[in-house]
Amino acid sequence: MTQALRASFLECSGRERAIKLLDDGTYRELLSPFDGVESPHLEPQGIVPQSDDGVIVARGTINGQQAVVISIEGSFQGGGIGEVSGSKIAGALEIALKQCKNGIKVIPVLVFDTGGVRLQEANYGLLSIAEIGAAIVALRRHVPVIAVIPGKIGAFGGMSITAGLCSAIIMTREGRLGLNGPEVIEQEAGIREFDSKDRPLIWSTIGGEQRTAAGFADLLIEDDTESIKEAVLYMIKSGAIFAPRTEQVERYEAFLNQLDLSQRLTPEDVRRLWNEPCKKTVGESQSVSENVKSEGRGQTWFDLLRDGAPEISNVPSVRVADALIEETKVRYIAVVPDTQSRFSRARNGEVGLREGWTIAKYIREAIQEDQNGEKRAIVAIVDVPSQAYGYHEELLGIHQACAAAVDAYASARINGHPVVSFIPGNAISGAFLSHGMQAHRLIALRDPGVTVHVMSKKSAARITHRSLEELEAAAKKVPAMAYDIESFQKLGALHSLVDGIEADSPELKDRDSIYKEIKEAIEDIETVGSMDLEVRLTSPLAQDGGRAASILVRKKLNEQWN
Amino acid sequence: METLKYTFPATKKISQRAHVGVVGSGDMEVIVEPYEGAEAEVTVRTGVTGFKKTWEAVIDRFFTQHDIAAKVKINDFGATPGVVTIRLAQALEVSSLDTSVKS
Numbered sequence: 001m002t003q004a005l006r007a008s009f010l011e012c013s014g015r016e017r018a019i020k021l022l023d024d025g026t027y028r029e030l031l032s033p034f035d036g037v038e039s040p041h042l043e044p045q046g047i048v049p050q051s052d053d054g055v056i057v058a059r060g061t062i063n064g065q066q067a068v069v070i071s072i073e074g075s076f077q078g079g080g081i082g083e084v085s086g087s088k089i090a091g092a093l094e095i096a097l098k099q100c101k102n103g104i105k106v107i108p109v110l111v112f113d114t115g116g117v118r119l120q121e122a123n124y125g126l127l128s129i130a131e132i133g134a135a136i137v138a139l140r141r142h143v144p145v146i147a148v149i150p151g152k153i154g155a156f157g158g159m160s161i162t163a164g165l166c167s168a169i170i171m172t173r174e175g176r177l178g179l180n181g182p183e184v185i186e187q188e189a190g191i192r193e194f195d196s197k198d199r200p201l202i203w204s205t206i207g208g209e210q211r212t213a214a215g216f217a218d219l220l221i222e223d224d225t226e227s228i229k230e231a232v233l234y235m236i237k238s239g240a241i242f243a244p245r246t247e248q249v250e251r252y253e254a255f256l257n258q259l260d261l262s263q264r265l266t267p268e269d270v271r272r273l274w275n276e277p278c279k280k281t282v283g284e285s286q287s288v289s290e291n292v293k294s295e296g297r298g299q300t301w302f303d304l305l306r307d308g309a310p311e312i313s314n315v316p317s318v319r320v321a322d323a324l325i326e327e328t329k330v331r332y333i334a335v336v337p338d339t340q341s342r343f344s345r346a347r348n349g350e351v352g353l354r355e356g357w358t359i360a361k362y363i364r365e366a367i368q369e370d371q372n373g374e375k376r377a378i379v380a381i382v383d384v385p386s387q388a389y390g391y392h393e394e395l396l397g398i399h400q401a402c403a404a405a406v407d408a409y410a411s412a413r414i415n416g417h418p419v420v421s422f423i424p425g426n427a428i429s430g431a432f433l434s435h436g437m438q439a440h441r442l443i444a445l446r447d448p449g450v451t452v453h454v455m456s457k458k459s460a461a462r463i464t465h466r467s468l469e470e471l472e473a474a475a476k477k478v479p480a481m482a483y484d485i486e487s488f489q490k491l492g493a494l495h496s497l498v499d500g501i502e503a504d505s506p507e508l509k510d511r512d513s514i515y516k517e518i519k520e521a522i523e524d525i526e527t528v529g530s531m532d533l534e535v536r537l538t539s540p541l542a543q544d545g546g547r548a549a550s551i552l553v554r555k556k557l558n559e560q561w562n
Numbered sequence: 563m564e565t566l567k568y569t570f571p572a573t574k575k576i577s578q579r580a581h582v583g584v585v586g587s588g589d590m591e592v593i594v595e596p597y598e599g600a601e602a603e604v605t606v607r608t609g610v611t612g613f614k615k616t617w618e619a620v621i622d623r624f625f626t627q628h629d630i631a632a633k634v635k636i637n638d639f640g641a642t643p644g645v646v647t648i649r650l651a652q653a654l655e656v657s658s659l660d661t662s663v664k665s
Contacts (some may be wrong), residue, residue, distance in 0.1 A: 046609070
């Protein structure tokens with residue numbers, strides 16, 4: 001009877017995890033603690049920075065193959081993604097992508113231990129996570145991108161969407177994977193919806209065992225370093241055989257349609273339903289009645305811009321129509337409130353399970369239809385208050401629904417469709433990541449009702465242990481923390497900020513101005529010709545200080561790569 | 563947040579740079595790098611204010627006992643004096659690793 005002693009992977013620091021995944025003696029860290037590239041945004045807020053900003057990027061080999069391991073240190077600021085840490089991840093993936101395009105295969109392995117966006121750097125985190133997602137979707141065309149979620153924190157927020165974009169996900173029982181953290185759901189939806197102190201509830205909903213059994217992760221393994229290495233190697237070898245989850249739109253659509261949500265589903269229900277072939281479907285088969293109108297800027301602008309073009313979506317909260325701007329074909333997509341939605345936590349225009357998968361469906365349809373012809377432009381009309389916060393949302397994998405939407409927009413972009421976001425209202429958090437952030441160009445209205453942020457002020461205060469007053473004071477110092485569109489503009493990601501438009505009740509002249517903006521953005525995309533999001537870093541405002549650290553990190557990574 | 567700086571005269575060289583610890587709850591990060599000058603230059607950044615005297619005592623004791631010419635950076639997230647001393651000792655051990663001992 002011999003039993004080898006296990007060497008815990010979970011108990012290792014972020015750096016030790018990276019060292020262990022790479023072949024002995026091949027570990028070489030990029031932007032190590034001695035390079036001292038730390039977050040410039042923490043000290044002004046009275047927070048001690050860390051010399052590697054909580055992300056370890058290491059080159060080396062795995063079983064002799066070139067690899068880059070990106071490991072997040074969960075003990076520093078909850079593994080939150082700020083400008084530097086986010087750019088380390090995005091930058092490393094972007095170089096790996098360039099290498100792959102040049103025929104040198106580099107396998108990326110991401111070790112997650114993160115609560116998502118670092119709230120003290122808010123919109124920098126949001127921008128970085130969009131860039132990380134863009135790189136992963138592009139990389140997956142060349143190499144498998146492996147996610148490991150060993151646990152302690154897990155993968156939350158925007159980074160759960162990132163995990164959902166990977167080719168394969170390896171988890172332990174300790175690992176958790178979910179869009180909204182338990183505290184945030186409790187804050188936003190109440191303790192009856194989710195009790196953040198109930199640890200068995202948390203792990204049974206979003207823990208590694210449940211996630212693997214319900215189809216949201218690929219492999220459940222023991223917390224043992226050797227097992228994790230074997231699992232990673234297995235995934236690299238077999239990576240190509242998995243159909244990415246984000247592309248399985250029909251399966252997830254059927255899965256959601258068969259659910260009876262009148263009662264609280266149990267984790268066991270979800271496992272059973274996922275593994276059963278789909279039988280009946282409820283609702284949603286009828287197409288949207290054009291008479292059912294919701295309130296809000298999303299609906300208003302959708303109707304104005306489509307100008308009578310017929311609607312094609314069968315989901316009331318996701319409006320889709322094909323129209324023309326002069327000779328240019330455009331598919332408009334808007335997420336709007338649906339007060340009758342079966343998903344009670346997604347009735348106010350939030351991006352929820354159904355919204356994420358439906359966005360993916362209609363974008364993939366356009367990609368498919370235009371495969372051999374003119375690629376129509378995709379225009380996202382963005383007025384989204386947040387992602388949906390709820391028990392069912394987490395249990396049924398809202399992070400995966402969001403990842404599906406992200407992947408679809410990014411794939412449209414990579415396949416040559418001009419993708420433009422028009423923001424007449426709120427662009428918040430995971431909802432914006434899923435619906436808007438993957439666009440080549442962002443157009444927003446200069447209007448007090450147009451806001452960009454990662455979390456409601458109340459939740460952000462709760463999570464960062466600050467008062468609302470302290471939070472607002474910090475927002476004045478760091479533009480990335482502010483909610484208004486003018487602060488967001490300083491980061492250089494906007495293509496244009498349009499003045500003098502009546503945002504709530506636009507008239508025909510307002511419509512024509514926006515047509516002109518969209519047309520101009522599409523032409524710019526075609527002139528510049530790049531398929532990625534690089535323009536957000538090369539814009540004058542980004543170069544002029546808006547993304548100083550993001551640019552510096554990428555420059556240094558490039559210098560140190562070889 | 564508070565930034566504290568100390569210098570101590572030093573004569574002995576260290577053989578390599580070292581990094582240990584993490585800026586996480588009750589812990590701290592230390593970076594030690596060889597320094598050409600004849601002193602130890604210590605910079606402490608701590609999120610917990612009001613413990614200047616304690617820091618002075620702990621740092622003073624350590625660098626009086628260990629005569630090393632080095633640049634030392636400490637990023638602290640509420641480490642107790644015991645943890646501070648252990649982290650410093652650990653960093654010193656890594657930075658002074660002799661190749662003859664290593665094998």
